[in-house]
Amino acid sequence: MRKEREIFGKYLSRHNLRDTPQRELILDAFLKREKHFSAEELYDIVKKSDPSIGQATVYRMLKLLAEAGLAREVDFGDGVMRYEHSYNHPHHDHLVCRECGKTVEVMDSVIEELQKRVAESFGFELTDHEMYLYGLCPDCRRKTQK
């Protein structure tokens, strides 16, 4: 977390941006979160510490965090953008339960390699990808089963 703060601080000064209490507050909340969350969820959290903060500030800050390389956008296709840590948190894909929404981060280097090959077979230069595996998690399978 120390390192992340440092990165963000440098990002601010390098871009002539200012360090404000609101940004500090949101950065704190962001660093404490472990899982994916939406702007709305983060807003609800920081609002507890500073009820006067505006949602727009949270949305703007998430953009900054992404640009600074600390956050990454994740789109589960439900109309709400979510964010996750990207610093020291290498690329991975998501396994999502259709029933309860639980998510698991997954990574398979063989799949990654095959993706690159598929792209190349069409003459494409692969820059990135998104892969979402949807299904039923162990708990929900049990409940559905009977």
Add this chain to the structure above:
Amino acid sequence: MRKEREIFGKYLSRHNLRDTPQRELILDAFLKREKHFSAEELYDIVKKSDPSIGQATVYRMLKLLAEAGLAREVDFGDGVMRYEHSYNHPHHDHLVCRECGKTVEVMDSVIEELQKRVAESFGFELTDHEMYLYGLCPDCRRKTQK
């Protein structure tokens, strides 16, 4: 296309829905399209034949087509839902050019198999997935190169 019309007709009667000129018109336009398109794009097309048609009708019809199994939603994550044919058009994923938006349908059974295994290794029962490979298409690579 004969078959698709038949399927849609059956879908309508089975659900006590009605055959209207608007639905026919939209179905025609849909069947003629080869690639992905948004509701807006389809609306622009049918409007030429019937300027009085409403967008809502197009949106509603696309829902029906999806329910009838003729269309499938595709989400490239740019905020606009697109549709493609699903009848006689088996599952596949998409390779999308970040530069010009060109898309190529791809399918790799080895990847599909590995996805299932990854899900199972976490106790999930895989129901479906989404995979988007982003990169630069041959044309855009050439232009970017120099």
Add this chain to the structure above:
DNA sequence: TTGCTTGCAAAGGATTTGCAACATG
């Protein structure tokens, strides 16, 4: 006739933006 359909406009939900007041470097 019954009740599904339509077009319209208003509503929705998530995110962005204009702006005047305000704070940071």
Add this chain to the structure above:
DNA sequence: CATGTTGCAAATCCTTTGCAAGCAA
């Protein structure tokens, strides 16, 4: 002080919905 920054509300964008009038069966 020059500029970023903030909170607010209004504006966007895509999609959905309520509704009265219009049609298919």
